[in-house]
Amino acid sequence: xxxxxxxxxxxxxxxxxxxxxxxxxxxxxxxxxxxxxxxxxxxxxxxxxxxxxxxxxxxxxxxxxxxxxxxxxxxxxxxxxxxxxxxxxxxxxxxxxxxxxxxxxxxxxxxxxxxxxxxxxxxxxxxxxxxxxxxxxxxxxxxxxxxxxxx
Numbered sequence: 340x341x342x343x344x345x346x347x348x349x350x351x352x353x354x355x356x357x358x359x360x361x362x363x364x365x366x367x368x369x370x371x372x373x374x375x376x377x378x379x380x381x382x383x384x385x386x387x388x389x390x391x392x393x394x395x396x397x398x399x400x401x402x403x404x405x406x407x408x409x410x411x412x413x414x415x416x417x418x419x420x421x422x423x424x425x426x427x428x429x430x431x432x433x434x435x436x437x438x439x440x441x442x443x444x445x446x447x448x449x450x451x452x453x454x455x456x457x458x459x460x461x462x463x464x465x466x467x468x469x470x471x472x473x474x475x476x477x478x479x480x481x482x483x484x485x486x487x488x489x490x
Contacts, residue, residue: 353487360484368477375470381459385449391420393440397430414438418448422455429456433465 396414413434420427433439439460440446451457 357487360480364477364480367473371470371473378466384451387450387452389420391418391448393444394419396438399434416440
């Protein structure tokens with residue numbers, strides 16, 4: 340139906356859109372899967388359990404300029420604990436708004452016994468949420484790309 344267009348513009352546009360949606364979708368899908376795998380890789384390394392206290396939520400400011408200035412604030416927890424006679428004060432790699440943990444809260448952490456600064460909080464679902472969002476967006480764009488192919 341679209342191939343009969345004499346100029347070929349409609350056919351080329353659909354072909355471009357199909358390729359764009361498929362590449363964009365697959366890229367997001369793959370990134371999402373990688374993000375979802377991160378906690379599982381950490382779990383293999385971080386086998387020791389410790390109880391840490393949240394001593395601070397560091398304010399992280401981000402500034403975006405997409406035709407208008409946007410500022411966002413998230414909070415990154417700082418955990419304090421003792422392991423093997425050593426005192427540790429470590430900052431999380433993830434941040435959220437509202438804060439994932441309250442100052443003074445005790446949190447179970449899993450740490451790497453060879454490097455106690457390598458850790459994760461099993462109760463922090465940030466990686467799972469971000470991974471699922473990326474996988475979902477990837478699937479939607481890939482499906483749209485496939486539907487364009489069918490049309």
